Amino acid sequence: MRKKYSFKKAVSSLYVKMVIKGGITLRKIVAALLLILLVAGCSKEPTPQDRFANYIALWNEQKFDKMYDYLSNDAKKTITKEEFTNRYQKIYKDLQITDLKINFKKPKEDKQAEKEQAQYSFTANMNSVAGPIQFTHKAKLQEEERADKKNWYVDWNTGFIFPKLQEGDKIGINTIAPKRGEILDRNDIGLAVNGQVYEVGVVAGKVTDDVLEPLSALLKMSPDQIKKAISASWVKPELFVPLKRVSMQDEERIAQLIALEPVQTRKVDARIYPYDKAAAHLIGYVGAITADELEKLKDKGYTSSDMIGKRGLEQVYDEQLKGKPGVKITINKVNGDKEVLAEKPVEDGKNVKLTIDVDAQTAIFDQLGKEAGTGAAINPVTGETLALVSTPSFDPNQAMLGFSADDWKALGKQETAALYAL
Numbered sequence: 001m002r003k004k005y006s007f008k009k010a011v012s013s014l015y016v017k018m019v020i021k022g023g024i025t026l027r028k029i030v031a032a033l034l035l036i037l038l039v040a041g042c043s044k045e046p047t048p049q050d051r052f053a054n055y056i057a058l059w060n061e062q063k064f065d066k067m068y069d070y071l072s073n074d075a076k077k078t079i080t081k082e083e084f085t086n087r088y089q090k091i092y093k094d095l096q097i098t099d100l101k102i103n104f105k106k107p108k109e110d111k112q113a114e115k116e117q118a119q120y121s122f123t124a125n126m127n128s129v130a131g132p133i134q135f136t137h138k139a140k141l142q143e144e145e146r147a148d149k150k151n152w153y154v155d156w157n158t159g160f161i162f163p164k165l166q167e168g169d170k171i172g173i174n175t176i177a178p179k180r181g182e183i184l185d186r187n188d189i190g191l192a193v194n195g196q197v198y199e200v201g202v203v204a205g206k207v208t209d210d211v212l213e214p215l216s217a218l219l220k221m222s223p224d225q226i227k228k229a230i231s232a233s234w235v236k237p238e239l240f241v242p243l244k245r246v247s248m249q250d251e252e253r254i255a256q257l258i259a260l261e262p263v264q265t266r267k268v269d270a271r272i273y274p275y276d277k278a279a280a281h282l283i284g285y286v287g288a289i290t291a292d293e294l295e296k297l298k299d300k301g302y303t304s305s306d307m308i309g310k311r312g313l314e315q316v317y318d319e320q321l322k323g324k325p326g327v328k329i330t331i332n333k334v335n336g337d338k339e340v341l342a343e344k345p346v347e348d349g350k351n352v353k354l355t356i357d358v359d360a361q362t363a364i365f366d367q368l369g370k371e372a373g374t375g376a377a378i379n380p381v382t383g384e385t386l387a388l389v390s391t392p393s394f395d396p397n398q399a400m401l402g403f404s405a406d407d408w409k410a411l412g413k414q415e416t417a418a419l420y421a422l
Helices: 006-021 024-045 048-060 063-070 073-078 081-094 209-219 223-230 251-258 276-281 291-296 311-318 316-321 358-368 398-403 407-412
Strands: 098-103 117-128 132-145 149-154 170-176 188-204 242-245 263-272 286-288 308-309 326-332 338-344 373-379 385-391
Touching: 006 098, 048 063, 048 073, 048 098, 048 117, 048 132, 048 149, 048 242, 063 081, 081 170, 132 338, 188 276, 209 223, 209 242, 209 251, 223 242, 242 251, 242 263, 242 398, 251 263, 263 398, 276 311, 276 358, 276 385, 276 398, 308 311, 308 316, 311 316, 311 358, 338 385
Parallel strands: none
Antiparallel strands: 098 117, 117 132, 132 149, 170 326, 188 242, 188 263, 286 308, 326 338, 373 385
């Protein structure tokens, strides 16, 4: 049991002694009081709840390096300061933690200060890429003597990060891509739909010089581009290395590619434009997001792996069409079990229905043929737009898959502005 220092008792005792001895002066009284205040301040020992409150304050400010100084000797044996700081920073960054709020309510009467150990409950609230995370946890503090001074230290473990996170566990983030909404004509006929294409690739380690030349010609890729792809840092022998996507309608080219020994194909989801050139300028196409586009759209939920509308209605209605990805954060246990930490369900994109009549659209396109021009059809009664056509046109399916350098040159040589609409 600690012996508590009574300031009131000390003042009374000193005053009595001075009266007995006589010779009391104001200066002596003030000096004596200052001495007592100094002694009382020096003798006051820190309480466990005050120490833990300071730790919580540092946590809310995410000052992880300073939090480490509050750890017990036992806790410091399990993790270094650098590991402690880096682990918090990485987890909070990967999970996109925001609005962090750790709450600890001090007890009014705390008799734990008279013991060598103390225990308190705290709550944590935060937002993550997969939604809100909340938990309650208990913290243990123990009194330790360092440099001839006693103080209270937090007996930290990985449960402070998340209660179900134990040493050796890993945190996983799984993303579920939403289905892009489709663009339909007035009769629900698809003008931009979700389908499949062939992803063409090669088996790593089996591409010879004899294969490189015909493969380059068929994929419209330079030999250097192919070599760069198959020599990437992640590539290992016998792995499938994707090179390019090819339309499933391009049967002759697919047959020639498969005839090459190291070539393999697999079906992957992709955007399809059934009426290709007839509605290309109106509908547009999708493509991989660029760094510049990502910078402009960084506050709207886009990521570096997104496909976004590049032109036409695909671009105008992109936010409505793209949907929102589902995200699940799990704690992957050493024994293979998984604990769900937070989960946000996937939201598929919404369809866009037009007043366009695909029959009118294709009829005008066919009438224009190779002539340069534009055509439109309007319902004279309702004012609805039934068709919007521009020629010469381009193949939005190929634009989605990616134009080669030769394709771009060919478009650029056209006398009229097919490329300007891109």
